[in-house]
Amino acid sequence: MLKVAILALLFISNVKSDGDDGSSGHDLFNKYDINHDNHMGITEFRHLFMGFDAWPEDGRVSEHEFIAGWTAYHSELTEDRSTALFFLRTDLDHDGSVTASDVDKLFHMFDENGDNSVSDREFCDAFTAMYYHIKKC
Structure with a gap:
């Protein structure tokens, strides 16, 4: 429940970009879903x-x-000026670098149903909520 509330607050507090260049968070998911099972494990x-x-x-x-x-x-997927913001939103502990600890926390935030994998829908929902400058899936 806390994960959903955090994601909702992040989504509501930001303005989405209207740019459309043909790429999407869905494309990004597919690129990193290495085994093409429509789920992203922690390694992916x-x-x-x-x-x-x-x-x-x-x-x-x-x-x-x-x-x-x-x-x-x-x-x-992003404009040059928004990449630094993307980094700041990914560096969850604000120590100046993204570590496995940050990424593991993100993974569990994205894994809405707690099954230890992130589906395409979970990824797209969470990714576009947290990184609003990425086009919606």
Whole structure:
């Protein structure tokens, strides 16, 4: 229930972008649903956020690594100015880097029914609520 309330507050407190470039959160889900079972497990989910850990590969994605990686691989989903906001919303403990701990917390927030996997619908609902500048699925 708390997860739903947090996501609802995040959604209500933000204004959605009206841009339409043909890409969506659904496309992003499909890209990281490696085994194409329409569910994202924790490993697939971690790869979405932790895959930008560049030199040094230390298990921490700095703001610079995140912005560079997101811009290189997913620029069709966000505008340059919103990528820093995306990083800040992903760095849940506000320590200046995205870690497995942040991503695991996000995973459980996205996993609305608690079955330890994130469905396409759960992903799209939570992703567009938290990261409102991403187009709705």
